[in-house]
Amino acid sequence: MLREAEIYGSQGLFRESLQKYIEARKLIEENPKIKNRASLLAAVSKKIRSVEKALQEVDQAPAATEMSSQEQDLVKKLFAYSPDKDQDAIELEGALALAKFGQFERALAEFKQLQEKDNLRLAASKNIIRCYMAMSDTDSAVDEYTRWLESERFSRRQMEHLGAFFQNMIDKRGLDVPLPALGTVQGGDATVMENDDLAEDEIIDISSIVIHFESGPQAGKQLAVEVSFQTGNVVSLLISSRDKEFIEGLDVGVKLNNLQFFSPIAIFKGSGVVTAKTRIASGPKQGDYSLDIRITGAE
Amino acid sequence: MAVFNIRNREIECKIVYYGPGRCGKTTNLEYIYRSFTKQVSGKMVSIDTDGDRTLFFDFLPMGIGRVMGCDVRLQLYTVPGQVKYSSTRKLVLKGADGVVFVADSMEIRREKNMLSLKDLHNNLKGYGSSVFKIPLVMQYNKRDLEGQIPLMSIDQMKKDLNAQLKVPDFEASALTGNGVGATLKECLKLTLKSLQRELKWTE
Numbered sequence: 091m092l093r094e095a096e097i098y099g100s101q102g103l104f105r106e107s108l109q110k111y112i113e114a115r116k117l118i119e120e121n122p123k124i125k126n127r128a129s130l131l132a133a134v135s136k137k138i139r140s141v142e143k144a145l146q147e148v149d150q151a152p153a154a155t156e157m158s159s160q161e162q163d164l165v166k167k168l169f170a171y172s173p174d175k176d177q178d179a180i181e182l183e184g185a186l187a188l189a190k191f192g193q194f195e196r197a198l199a200e201f202k203q204l205q206e207k208d209n210l211r212l213a214a215s216k217n218i219i220r221c222y223m224a225m226s227d228t229d230s231a232v233d234e235y236t237r238w239l240e241s242e243r244f245s246r247r248q249m250e251h252l253g254a255f256f257q258n259m260i261d262k263r264g265l266d267v268p269l270p271a272l273g274t275v276q277g278g279d280a281t282v283m284e285n286d287d288l289a290e291d292e293i294i295d296i297s298s299i300v301i302h303f304e305s306g307p308q309a310g311k312q313l314a315v316e317v318s319f320q321t322g323n324v325v326s327l328l329i330s331s332r333d334k335e336f337i338e339g340l341d342v343g344v345k346l347n348n349l350q351f352f353s354p355i356a357i358f359k360g361s362g363v364v365t366a367k368t369r370i371a372s373g374p375k376q377g378d379y380s381l382d383i384r385i386t387g388a389e
Numbered sequence: 390m391a392v393f394n395i396r397n398r399e400i401e402c403k404i405v406y407y408g409p410g411r412c413g414k415t416t417n418l419e420y421i422y423r424s425f426t427k428q429v430s431g432k433m434v435s436i437d438t439d440g441d442r443t444l445f446f447d448f449l450p451m452g453i454g455r456v457m458g459c460d461v462r463l464q465l466y467t468v469p470g471q472v473k474y475s476s477t478r479k480l481v482l483k484g485a486d487g488v489v490f491v492a493d494s495m496e497i498r499r500e501k502n503m504l505s506l507k508d509l510h511n512n513l514k515g516y517g518s519s520v521f522k523i524p525l526v527m528q529y530n531k532r533d534l535e536g537q538i539p540l541m542s543i544d545q546m547k548k549d550l551n552a553q554l555k556v557p558d559f560e561a562s563a564l565t566g567n568g569v570g571a572t573l574k575e576c577l578k579l580t581l582k583s584l585q586r587e588l589k590w591t592e
């Protein structure tokens with residue numbers, strides 16, 4: 091039993107090791123005839139104390155720590171998913187990768203730099219809010235937001251969008267934090283969003299979708315499909331010919347109000363509209379359908 | 390997601406070592422790093438705590454030469470096995486082309502193995518895949534401890550973990566290296582086969 095405890099301990103399985111030592115101690119205590127009982131007990135008790143200490147250290151290890159800067163560079167390189175995109179996209183995704191791995195300080199520094207670029211300003215700003223909120227530092231997020239309001243770098247549309255985004259995050263966390271009003275902002279011209287669709291950067295890597303049918307012959311049913319390709323807020327799905335009955339209800343222009351998106355960092359609901367539907371005419375996927383859905387909203 | 394560069398005929402694929410905390414994932418990579426020096430193409434990076442527990446991931450880049458006219462580069466990763474690092478585990482799993490599931494043979498870790506396999510399945514589902522779809526190989530690790538502490542029988546482990554999956558499985562000791570190479574080779578074989586199908590890559 092002691093050997094077992096010893097081996098578990100050496101493998102870093104302190105909980106299991108502790109349990110064995112405690113069993114052993116009990117056994118020794120209950121058997122007065124054991125040789126060298128006193129010294130054995132003392133030795134086991136000493137072991138128990140040291141394993142307890144080790145266990146405590148493991149349990150208290152921080153959930154996230156700061157990596158070295160080389161390690162952070164590696165994370166940027168390995169986890170920025172941007173096959174042949176432009177440099178801006180790569181930089182944004184690199185900073186995002188840092189944020190996902192909890193390297194908020196550096197991520198923030200990079201997002202702040204990316205704010206200097208007109209085309210990345212909105213995306214970078216949102217991620218700055220995200221980072222502060224993930225760090226539970228609402229105060230800094232509000233300070234930052236207030237500074238943006240006072241600066242002239244953002245258009246009114248952009249600030250409206252950021253305000254709504256921020257408010258939504260605050261609400262989701264059940265916080266009661268008042269945001270400064272928008273009234274004072276000058277109208278700018280650098281409008282990024284053309285329409286009311288979700289801005290591209292809002293959507294990150296959707297891996298699969300569940301379509302809940304609310305009307306038509308399939309009402310009440312649902313169809314889970316992998317995303318085969320994604321550009322911005324348009325996802326392409328491959329629907330097998332086996333699911334023919336569903337395909338009929340999915341014509342171009344059909345609005346889907348009950349979609350569930352699965353992304354690496356979250357599962358969320360939203361809506362979309364079918365923008366393309368093609369029957370695959372040849373090759374191994376012949377007979378299947380390729381469907382494009384533009385995501386129009388997400389909660 | 391493998392990166393396939395048709396012009397240079399280069400392919401880069403990702404194999405992730407998954408399994409419960411302390412089952413020996415990092416030890417697998419360390420053994421590979423030491424023993425397959427010809428194929429190892431860069432330094433092994435471990436981002437861990439003082440106590441050797443993986444905190445973020447281990448990373449080991451390899452080059453395995455030409456396969457069907459393509460230069461194959463391989464990236465090996467381990468995930469942190471401790472339950473509390475679940476979000477990092479999922480991040481590291483992203484884009485995996487193949488998975489090695491390292492199970493701990495020690496009887497006291499039986500339930501942890503099963504929970505971890507379920508966790509793998511859930512995370513893969515989040516990426517639109519599943520344990521049934523992804524190239525997967527099972528490793529029953531720490532067999533060297535036979536006779537020293539209570540281990541599960543291989544039959545038991547197969548029943549627990551591989552009855553439904555029926556994927557190739559190997560007994561191993563990451564500490565001595567026994568079975569480590571065989572596990573990796575099989576996983577690589579399955580992964581390349583599946584990529585060939587997916588990318589329709591031919592000579």
Ligand SMILES: Nc1nc2c(ncn2[C@@H]2O[C@H](COP(=O)(O)OP(=O)(O)OP(=O)(O)O)[C@@H](O)[C@H]2O)c(=O)[nH]1
Binds near residue numbers: 562
């Ligand atoms: N006897 C024996 N010990 C092993 C074997 N493989 C790993 N170990 C030991 O088990 C402990 C944990 O091994 P690691 O490789 O760090 O485990 P891990 O799966 O990377 O653990 P996490 O990073 O916490 O998920 C170490 O003390 C290893 O020496 C094995 O095959 N035999």
Ligand SMILES: [Mg+2]
Binds near residue numbers: 416467469
């Ligand atoms: Mg490890």
